[in-house]
Amino acid sequence: MNIYLLFILTIIIGEYLLNVFVESLNVRSASPRLPEEFSGFYDSEKYRRSQEYLTVNTHFSLFKSTFFTIVTVSFILAGGFNVFDTLARAVSSNQ
Structure with a gap:
């Protein structure tokens, strides 16, 4: 592995x-109870539903992020960019 690959994978x-x-901090801080300061301005049921949402x-976002990170790292380590580069050079007439 070269230093550039390690740098990209680290990033x-x-x-x-x-x-x-x-995201875990954000979810952990969510509370289904409406804060006292907002009790006169916002419906508590709507607030609870927004926290559930x-x-x-x-x-779902964490699942999606995990999936695409695994796919991206696997693609890089499997040499996928080299395959696409070779195909693009074969199709291109600029050589």
Whole structure:
């Protein structure tokens, strides 16, 4: 493995881990109870539903992010970019 590959993989995996950390903090801070400060301005049932939506949406987002990170890292390590580069050069008439 060369240094560029390690750098790119570190950036991809680091971004994924940071995203997981931030999203987990966001979900952990969600509360189904409406804060007292907003009780006169916002319906408590709507707030509870919005917090449920946040949780479900975040879990789906984490699943999607995990899937695409695995696919991207696998594609890089399997040499997928080299295959596409070779195909593009074969099709191109600029050589």
